[in-house]
Amino acid sequence: MTKRSRKTLMIWALSVLSLVVTAIAYSFLPEEIPMWWNFHGTVLRYAEKNNIWLIASLAAVFAVLFTVLPLIDPRNKNYQRFMEYYETFTLVMVVAGDILTGVVISESFRPGKIEVGQLVVLIAGLICMVMGNLMPKIKSNYFIGIRNPWTLSDPDIWNRTHRIGGRIFFIFGLCVTVWALMPVWPLLIYLVSGVALVAITVVPYLYSYWCFRQNQKKGKLADQQEEESWSPVMKNLLERRSVRAYTDQMPSHELLEQIVLAGQFAPSGKNLQEWHFVVVENPEVLHRLEELLGEELGRPGYHFYGAPVIILCANKKGARNAMADCSAALQNMMLAAHDLGLGTCWINQFRDVWGNAKVEAYLAQLGLPEGYEVQCSTIVGYPAQSPAAPARKPGTVTYVK
Numbered sequence: 362m363t364k365r366s367r368k369t370l371m372i373w374a375l376s377v378l379s380l381v382v383t384a385i386a387y388s389f390l391p392e393e394i395p396m397w398w399n400f401h402g403t404v405l406r407y408a409e410k411n412n413i414w415l416i417a418s419l420a421a422v423f424a425v426l427f428t429v430l431p432l433i434d435p436r437n438k439n440y441q442r443f444m445e446y447y448e449t450f451t452l453v454m455v456v457a458g459d460i461l462t463g464v465v466i467s468e469s470f471r472p473g474k475i476e477v478g479q480l481v482v483l484i485a486g487l488i489c490m491v492m493g494n495l496m497p498k499i500k501s502n503y504f505i506g507i508r509n510p511w512t513l514s515d516p517d518i519w520n521r522t523h524r525i526g527g528r529i530f531f532i533f534g535l536c537v538t539v540w541a542l543m544p545v546w547p548l549l550i551y552l553v554s555g556v557a558l559v560a561i562t563v564v565p566y567l568y569s570y571w572c573f574r575q576n577q578k579k580g581k582l583a584d585q586q587e588e589e590s591w592s593p594v595m596k597n598l599l600e601r602r603s604v605r606a607y608t609d610q611m612p613s614h615e616l617l618e619q620i621v622l623a624g625q626f627a628p629s630g631k632n633l634q635e636w637h638f639v640v641v642e643n644p645e646v647l648h649r650l651e652e653l654l655g656e657e658l659g660r661p662g663y664h665f666y667g668a669p670v671i672i673l674c675a676n677k678k679g680a681r682n683a684m685a686d687c688s689a690a691l692q693n694m695m696l697a698a699h700d701l702g703l704g705t706c707w708i709n710q711f712r713d714v715w716g717n718a719k720v721e722a723y724l725a726q727l728g729l730p731e732g733y734e735v736q737c738s739t740i741v742g743y744p745a746q747s748p749a750a751p752a753r754k755p756g757t758v759t760y761v762k
């Protein structure tokens with residue numbers, strides 16, 4: 362089972378835990394249960410015991426809500442780029458729901474055993490710290506993060522604002538956590554938390570507007586307006602980047618099949634389609650390939666930037682259009698992968714070991730037909746970075762009208 366499916370399973374298991382525990386405990390609960398506390402742990406309000414279901418369903422509500430949001434977001438493709446972190450946040454919220462249920466049940470049976478006010482503040486502080494850590498990884502979307510006209514209009518402003526916002530959230534969470542653990546100097550902590558709270562709401566807004574104004578001054582707005590008129594294909598083409606850092610998340614086999622299909626639909630000289638693709642999804646094989654290239658190229662520690670998949674694009678040895686056909690296919694696959702929220706990077710080292718008996722033997726073992734050699738390859742995975750586009754050289758076009 363992959364790390365991600367383990368996390369998904371945990372989310373669903375923990376989301377029903379509160380309901381199951383409540384169902385078991387329900388008949389033993391007193392008729393009135395405590396529902397509101399102040400920070401010092403004094404109960405402010407009791408409620409009828411059926412109100413426990415409101416608290417007990419919190420974890421399940423979080424699990425369902427955070428599962429549905431990516432499905433209905435018009436920018437749902439972007440979620441794939443931070444899904445690992447998004448699921449961590451969902452898990453944290455579900456666990457928080459479970460803890461709250463546990464607290465209410467425990468306090469109903471044995472009042473005064475838990476410092477409830479302090480515990481709730483502690484959980485809130487820890488959640489803010491987790492959010493602060495995750496914020497820089499969130500990509501542009503309509504539901505999660507700092508959403509305003511400026512962040513939503515430009516991925517660069519989004520990323521910069523979330524980097525700043527993440528730090529402020531983390532500091533705010535840390536203040537709240539420290540205060541919950543050591544409720545001393547309440548006035549000072551109130552002051553710091555208050556300032557941080559204002560900073561959370563105001564600074565990212567002002568900062569994103571400031572970034573927008575800066576871009577406007579640099580003329581980026583004109584580019585952007587032009588960008589808005591571009592077709593999705595053109596946007597995909599301009600936004601693809603060589604990605605050199607990846608998360609552990611494995612792209613599904615279905616996505617890889619779509620990517621290879623895009624490769625198979627590339628043009629080929631005389632429509633010969635003499636290519637052969639080898640898609641390596643197996644981590645041991647992938648590591649063996651890294652090792653083998655490292656050994657044969659004299660580059661110990663050589664790696665594929667932590668990507669979980671590599672697609673090799675081979676063609677008949679000596680074929681006139683071998684490299685051209687494979688390159689066209691590779692580019693198609695890289696663009697398709699980008700469109701699916703995946704990152705890629707051209708890996709050129711296989712052509713540096715052409716004719717190497719050890720590499721050829723291993724590739725044959727993987728299923729590469731005899732007489733074929735790998736022309737080019739691309740790694741594939743979920744990006745752990747969003748590199749800026751390297752500047753394009755001027756003076757590389759001549760229009761003959």
Ligand SMILES: Cc1cc2nc3c(=O)[nH]c(=O)nc-3n(C[C@H](O)[C@H](O)[C@H](O)COP(=O)(O)O)c2cc1C
Nearest residue numbers: 601602603604605706707708709710748749750751
């Ligand atoms: C023929 C070719 C070979 C490349 N080989 C490698 C490589 O072995 N390793 C690597 O990290 N990037 C490689 N790249 C990626 C380029 O460095 C990258 O495309 C370039 O820096 C422009 O960045 P961009 O792809 O983000 O626009 C290769 C690109 C091409 C077209």
